[in-house]
Amino acid sequence: xxxxxxxxxxxxxxxxxxxxxxxxxxxxxxxxxxxxxxxxxxxxxxxxxxxxxxxxxxxxxxxxxxxxxxxxxxxxxxxxxxxxxxxxxxxxxxxxxxxxxxxxxxxxxxxxxxxxxxxxxxxxxxxxxxxxxxxxxxxxxxxxxxxxxxxxxxxxxxxxxxxxxxxxxxxxxxxxxxxxxxxxxxxxxxxxxxxxxxxxxxxxxxxxxxxxxxxxxxxxxxxxxxxxxxxxxxxxxxxxxxxxxxxxxxxxxxxx
Numbered sequence: 001x002x003x004x005x006x007x008x009x010x011x012x013x014x015x016x017x018x019x020x021x022x023x024x025x026x027x028x029x030x031x032x033x034x035x036x037x038x039x040x041x042x043x044x045x046x047x048x049x050x051x052x053x054x055x056x057x058x059x060x061x062x063x064x065x066x067x068x069x070x071x072x073x074x075x076x077x078x079x080x081x082x083x084x085x086x087x088x089x090x091x092x093x094x095x096x097x098x099x100x101x102x103x104x105x106x107x108x109x110x111x112x113x114x115x116x117x118x119x120x121x122x123x124x125x126x127x128x129x130x131x132x133x134x135x136x137x138x139x140x141x142x143x144x145x146x147x148x149x150x151x152x153x154x155x156x157x158x159x160x161x162x163x164x165x166x167x168x169x170x171x172x173x174x175x176x177x178x179x180x181x182x183x184x185x186x187x188x189x190x191x192x193x194x195x196x197x198x199x200x201x202x203x204x205x206x207x208x209x210x211x212x213x214x215x216x217x218x219x220x221x222x223x224x225x226x227x228x229x230x231x232x233x234x235x236x237x238x239x240x241x242x243x244x245x246x247x248x249x250x251x252x253x254x255x256x
Contacts, residue, residue: 029053032172036165044111045158048118049165051100055092082131086124087144094119114152118159121148122166125214126156167214171224176233179203179241200244207245211253225253 034049094116101112121128128145148156170178186199215221228249233242 028173029169032169032174033162033165036168038161038165042158043107044114044118045162047101047107048097048115048122048158048162051093051097051115052090052119052122052162052166053093054096054100054119055089082129083144086129090120090123114155114158117148117151117155118162121145121155121159122162125163126159163214164216164220167210168220168224168227170210172227173231175207175228175231175245176235176238176242178207179238179245180235182206183238183241196240200241200248203241203245204248207249208252211249221253225250 030050030053033052034046037045037049097119098112098116101107101115104112107115124145126148128143128147130141130143132139132141148159182203183199186194186202190198211221211224215224229246233239235242
């Protein structure tokens, strides 16, 4: 069903797979997310599922990080990571989707608008994103993304479905690839002066956040954990991180 919608609206069925090969797991991730959508499956929801992570799979055509977010200048690594994950990455992906869909005659302007915002909010969630921090000894709060309901309340249900499907797909096949990517990112952020223990703590926190904040149903959470345990690690360089994360998370959330 989702493959048919995608093909009908794009004409070229395999367009999404014409990447430079830097992120091989993305070829399966698109279908994992789209296949996990609940009915009714609309064109806007299916296409958003296929395109929600475009930035990661078209690295040579990345849109520059948005200029409106300058909080990274404070050198706060926690804030920086949150902004990149929940604001910069989805906005860059949404902009790339806009570029690809711009000349598409089969989608209405409203559908393109909706697809853009589903992608824009897919990591932040329906409540949007607000960053609290201390600047010059004063507590400051900045709204990065307003609640989705203020943009289009009719998108909230579709966003919840997209987010659920994305989170479950993450545990089905993506975790080892995620760890590989994040280990390299963490080392770059810390100028390669970071211990394996610190890396493990950051990885565990990110995966636990996905498990508990994005998968609300306890039954789905158990499914996600079982899927994670069946995944194979294709990257020997991260074996110790992979084993640590698996055992640590299972200790906190044991399977029945």
